[in-house]
Amino acid sequence: MVSIPGAVGYMVAGWDRMGLPPFSIGFVSIAAVLALMPTSFLAATLGAGVAHHMPKRRLELYFATYLLMVCGQFGSSLAFD
């Protein structure tokens, strides 16, 4: 639940900034959160179920793949930006 103070911090930090899109509290766009939340919520439940039906080893390998992908993305953004 580290994200709660983080989000509150962003709300406070951007409280009276100009030029933010409508339906925003500080730097938190409520519209975007509301748009993303339902699918994210359902998919998280689904994902947890999937994780439990998977052998530990395979989960580890998938996680490693995911981390490598993120790593590659960072690497490419460093190289080509």
Place this chain on the structure above:
Amino acid sequence: MSDLMLLALILIAAGGLSGFLAGVFGVGGGTVVVPVLYEVIVMLGVPDELRMPLCAGTSLALIVPTSIASFTSHRKTDFGQFRFTETVEYSDHHRCDWRNGAGALRTRRSIQNRVRVGRAAHSSSADIPRSISDARTGRASASQTAVRFDHRIVRSADWNWRRHSIEHDHDVPWARNP
């Protein structure tokens, strides 16, 4: 209008993907949401210097409900999956040995390093499985980790409460009496 539809579709897909990742790996979906939002926000005409903090803040706010959903779902299944190995030993002389076994277990537990969850496994001696095959066929409703014949532990198994079956049925070399 079609722009708005596209926007909604992108957001729905991003939400789904980030939620899925959060559920499976327990990582926040920030790696997905932030880049997507960063591109999407251009359409809304947000000044450049506000784009990144807006993405980060929104992503953080989104992680809260997502991780709650993931946590509750994991907790629901975890209680079934956490191996509730009941470490009770059985023998053919059930009643007295069931106590002995429970006592003996306490020392053995440290060796086995297993979790014992307090649950009254047996109300009557009829419930006590004589062998692993008994437990497997469902004749006995009890869970077991060790089956003892003549005070000698020959087999050990973990009872998986979620699948209601024995897994890791294996020999117990350390328990073999010389």
